[in-house]
Amino acid sequence: MRVLGIETSCDETAVAVVEDGHKVLSNVLSSQHEIHGRFGGVVPELASRAHLERLNPLVEDALAEAGTRWSEIEGVAVTRGPGLAGALLVGLAGAKAVALALDLPLIAVNHLEGHIYANFLEHGPPDPPYVVLLVSGGHTMLVHMPEEHRYEILGQTVDDAAGEAFDKVARFLGLGYPGGPAVDLLARRGNPEAVRFPRAMAGSGDFDFSLSGLKTAVIRHVKAERAAGREPSVEDLAASFQEAVVDVQVQKTVAAAEATGVGTVLMGGGVVANSRLRERMALEAEARGLRLLSPSPELCTDNAAMIAAAGHFRLVRGGRSSFDVSVEPGLPLG
Amino acid sequence: MLVLAIETSTPQTSVALGTEQGVIGSTSLSWAKGHSEIVAPAIDHLLGWAEIRPGQIGGVAVGLGPGLFTGLRVGVTTARTMAQVLGVPIVGIASLDALAFSVRYSKWRVVAVSDGKRGEVFSAGYRQVPGGVARETEYQVGPPERLAADLEASGEETLLVGGGALLYRRTLESGGGRVEFASFSRAFPHAESLLELALPKFHREETSRPAEVVPYYVRKSDAEIDWGRAGRVA
Ligand SMILES: [Zn+2]
Numbered sequence: 001m002r003v004l005g006i007e008t009s010c011d012e013t014a015v016a017v018v019e020d021g022h023k024v025l026s027n028v029l030s031s032q033h034e035i036h037g038r039f040g041g042v043v044p045e046l047a048s049r050a051h052l053e054r055l056n057p058l059v060e061d062a063l064a065e066a067g068t069r070w071s072e073i074e075g076v077a078v079t080r081g082p083g084l085a086g087a088l089l090v091g092l093a094g095a096k097a098v099a100l101a102l103d104l105p106l107i108a109v110n111h112l113e114g115h116i117y118a119n120f121l122e123h124g125p126p127d128p129p130y131v132v133l134l135v136s137g138g139h140t141m142l143v144h145m146p147e148e149h150r151y152e153i154l155g156q157t158v159d160d161a162a163g164e165a166f167d168k169v170a171r172f173l174g175l176g177y178p179g180g181p182a183v184d185l186l187a188r189r190g191n192p193e194a195v196r197f198p199r200a201m202a203g204s205g206d207f208d209f210s211l212s213g214l215k216t217a218v219i220r221h222v223k224a225e226r227a228a229g230r231e232p233s234v235e236d237l238a239a240s241f242q243e244a245v246v247d248v249q250v251q252k253t254v255a256a257a258e259a260t261g262v263g264t265v266l267m268g269g270g271v272v273a274n275s276r277l278r279e280r281m282a283l284e285a286e287a288r289g290l291r292l293l294s295p296s297p298e299l300c301t302d303n304a305a306m307i308a309a310a311g312h313f314r315l316v317r318g319g320r321s322s323f324d325v326s327v328e329p330g331l332p333l334g
Numbered sequence: 335m336l337v338l339a340i341e342t343s344t345p346q347t348s349v350a351l352g353t354e355q356g357v358i359g360s361t362s363l364s365w366a367k368g369h370s371e372i373v374a375p376a377i378d379h380l381l382g383w384a385e386i387r388p389g390q391i392g393g394v395a396v397g398l399g400p401g402l403f404t405g406l407r408v409g410v411t412t413a414r415t416m417a418q419v420l421g422v423p424i425v426g427i428a429s430l431d432a433l434a435f436s437v438r439y440s441k442w443r444v445v446a447v448s449d450g451k452r453g454e455v456f457s458a459g460y461r462q463v464p465g466g467v468a469r470e471t472e473y474q475v476g477p478p479e480r481l482a483a484d485l486e487a488s489g490e491e492t493l494l495v496g497g498g499a500l501l502y503r504r505t506l507e508s509g510g511g512r513v514e515f516a517s518f519s520r521a522f523p524h525a526e527s528l529l530e531l532a533l534p535k536f537h538r539e540e541t542s543r544p545a546e547v548v549p550y551y552v553r554k555s556d557a558e559i560d561w562g563r564a565g566r567v568a
Binding site for chain 1: 367368370371372373374375377378388403404407408410411412413414415416418419420544545548549551555
């Protein structure tokens with residue numbers, strides 16, 4: 001069964017065709033970084049306008065690349081939240097129009113569920129239960145999934161999301177937007193032990209995160225160094241900051257798996273593209289005998305294949321949305 | 335030729351199905367729900383009631399504004415995508431043109447005015463011509479006081495039509511211009527007007543491909559306005 005996926009929750013317009021929930025026939029996207037770059041963050045109105053112009057050409061590309069005709073599509077999956085309201089609306093309107101024109105089932109999907117189901121794309125469905133670390137520009141949370149489509153939030157950030165922390169620190173260091181890839185790249189040439197930044201809530205005993213203090217610590221450190229007449233190495237700063245973020249995430253994820261007695265750990269979200277997080281988590285999982293799954297980096301960042309996959313697994317269980325379904329900018333997981 | 339028309343530039347969501355012989359059916363709703371929750375169910379209902387398969391649609395007409403950005407995005411995306419999937423042409427019509435067309439029998443000059451929110455209105459001026467109206471100004475956005483001043487300066491008898499005119503009736507009257515107001519049944523552009531304006535265009539093949547049709551925003555996004563003013567964002 002082939003499902004068309006549409007994702008427009010933030011600043012990527014994305015369309016994909018996925019077969020049987022795991023075989024990616026096409027996965028095309030158009031990033032808007034060049035539009036938002038000069039503003040240092042996503043401008044909702046500009047994102048919405050760009051989605052409107054790019055969606056239809058991308059739908060054309062996705063079908064062509066998949067070598068698929070409309071008559072072979074059996075469902076339309078689309079993100080309904082969380083995300084930017086105006087941006088989500090474009091994707092949802094487009095998906096409803098496809099479903100309407102072709103009399104196909106519409107499946108409105110939670111973006112976060114998409115990030116989790118990105119794991120199914122390459123590995124096929126692993127046997128539950130799982131513990132999931134979800135880290136992106138908007139979210140940082142640990143989730144226990146006793147079975148498919150059941151979510152128990154174990155903990156989440158009390159302030160900034162991890163991706164947000166990367167963006168803010170990157171902006172402070174003058175690395176541009178988006179910050180994650182820039183920090184990752186620089187950090188490879190830096191010493192993660194150069195500066196010992198605080199590991200906020202590392203010993204809190206729960207599964208919550210706090211990331212806003214870390215940015216302040218980086219700024220304070222740079223000011224202190226400059227006051228002392230030293231110019232700190234940007235590479236060392238990037239590596240040390242990244243290490244502080246990764247440390248807490250790895251530690252809490254492993255603790256969550258042990259506390260719930262779960263043997264399989266999944267990761268999802270744009271920050272999972274970070275090479276240090278992947279490397280450290282792989283080492284820790286091996287040491288503890290945990291099975292670790294993570295999507296390949298291009299499937300960690302926002303894409304429509306993950307939405308098609310999540311939609312597929314809802315559809316096969318009879319899930320179907322009505323045409324009056326609305327966008328839900330603050331849609332919780334569950 | 336069977337045409338589906340979609341108009342979402344004002345608080346009212348309006349959808350119509352029709353041919354050269356007339357309107358087959360239409361629905362309009364301007365209450366409670368957003369455009370996104372209404373457009374697709376409305377099309378679905380109309381098609382179902384009229385026992386028409388989507389594949390029988392030969393063209394899609396859509397209102398391009400200027401008007402409410404959120405509504406326009408829903409309507410234009412729906413129209414573009416329906417046309418794309420069905421492989422049919424699309425005709426974009428300015429929503430203010432549709433509003434003015436609905437009072438085309440007036441001998442007076444017509445100004446179509448829709449609410450632009452934030453204390454502003456979208457407007458355009460029209461003159462009666464055989465078979466309809468011809469626009470004689472650009473599409474404008476600005477405070478109603480400015481439009482009132484323009485009306486006074488023109489000194490012409492003017493019929494004001496649209497929700498923006500009714501909302502700022504006092505202001506527009508106070509300019510001292512000779513103005514009359516179309517009734518509230520003409521407050522919003524209707525998809526039936528789009529049908530009527532679009533059908534001749536389909537016949538003359540003055541159509542677009544789906545990806546060519548974009549809303550008339552007229553107003554820049556807030557971020558661009560701030561950016562232009564300050565040269566940077568704080
Ligand atoms: Zn995401």
